[in-house]
Amino acid sequence: STRPNADAIIRPDFKFEDMGIGGLDKEFTSIFRRAFASRIFPPGLIEKLGIQHVKGLLLYGPPGTGKTLIARKIGTMLNAKEPKIVNGPEILSKYVGSSEENIRNLFKDAETEYKAKGDASSLHIIIFDELDSIFKQRGSRGDGTGVADNVVNQLLSKMDGVDQLNNILVIGMTNRRDLIDEALLRPGRFEVQVEIHLPDEPGRKQIFEIKTKKMRENGSLGRDVNIAELAAMSKNFSGAEIEGLIKSASSFALNQHIKVGTVGDIAGDLANMVVSRSDFIHALEEVKPAFGVHEEDLQ
Numbered sequence: 001s002t003r004p005n006a007d008a009i010i011r012p013d014f015k016f017e018d019m020g021i022g023g024l025d026k027e028f029t030s031i032f033r034r035a036f037a038s039r040i041f042p043p044g045l046i047e048k049l050g051i052q053h054v055k056g057l058l059l060y061g062p063p064g065t066g067k068t069l070i071a072r073k074i075g076t077m078l079n080a081k082e083p084k085i086v087n088g089p090e091i092l093s094k095y096v097g098s099s100e101e102n103i104r105n106l107f108k109d110a111e112t113e114y115k116a117k118g119d120a121s122s123l124h125i126i127i128f129d130e131l132d133s134i135f136k137q138r139g140s141r142g143d144g145t146g147v148a149d150n151v152v153n154q155l156l157s158k159m160d161g162v163d164q165l166n167n168i169l170v171i172g173m174t175n176r177r178d179l180i181d182e183a184l185l186r187p188g189r190f191e192v193q194v195e196i197h198l199p200d201e202p203g204r205k206q207i208f209e210i211k212t213k214k215m216r217e218n219g220s221l222g223r224d225v226n227i228a229e230l231a232a233m234s235k236n237f238s239g240a241e242i243e244g245l246i247k248s249a250s251s252f253a254l255n256q257h258i259k260v261g262t263v264g265d266i267a268g269d270l271a272n273m274v275v276s277r278s279d280f281i282h283a284l285e286e287v288k289p290a291f292g293v294h295e296e297d298l299q
């Protein structure tokens, strides 16, 4: 049957602002429209249009930009099962000799549930992190034993076989889309591909706001800290690096308190600890973005 998955509808209580994702509204909308809209179509529309649900989504872009975050939130939004997350190299090295079986096992729960419940089964999400590490172009992957090729073939045969199953979505993630085997990008496989960029200035501002929310609520963010200024000063930072910057600023603030206090004073002192602008400036001298510096410098 091609009736939309009964459980895979947007949770009525779902709010985009609550997702804790900064600066990826456009990407999220694009992912939703291209990969998930069909899951909330009214009954019969899928058949009428003669289309199938997307079963593979590729998210690509620099490290630490929120690819995993977005994949998980999509699952929450669609009321999916807790995603299974597999790391590319893990499949190959940890379970030598049984790599193909590992791939088959990833699909097993979804298959079993589909057999039992049909379209009433919930959506099962399988996430492949570092997809490029095993799914590079043929000939250039693996250790020459052919294990990697077998794993690719196993995954492709699984994905090609899920036509009858409405309840599986495979999300691949990579920093190197250019390395991915073209065979994986065909229709029916990772057919929807969305780039997740480094955040721009408004995006960074949103991320700073999300990541300092608790501090602002409990008064530990200094009044002299201006988030718009931090966003302007953190060009080329990924979301993960912004998180690192805030941690670094906090530890500068902490260290200062510890230096001035005696052991007995510290506890009381820390209760009033405030992370101030100078801690952020200090942190900005230490924490540098790893990616994209060259591109933006050339502009």
Ligand code: ATP
Pocket (backbone or CB within 6 Å): 020, 021, 022, 023, 024, 061, 062, 063, 064, 065, 066, 067, 068, 069, 070, 129, 173, 174, 175, 199, 207, 210, 238, 239, 240, 241, 243
């Ligand atoms: P990788 O390619 O290294 O696997 P990724 O793109 O999957 O990275 P995540 O694991 O999603 O990155 O992000 C790492 C952490 O950085 C997240 O746990 C999150 O706290 C923070 N982060 C990254 N991007 C964002 C964002 N756009 N909004 C909010 N938080 C973010």
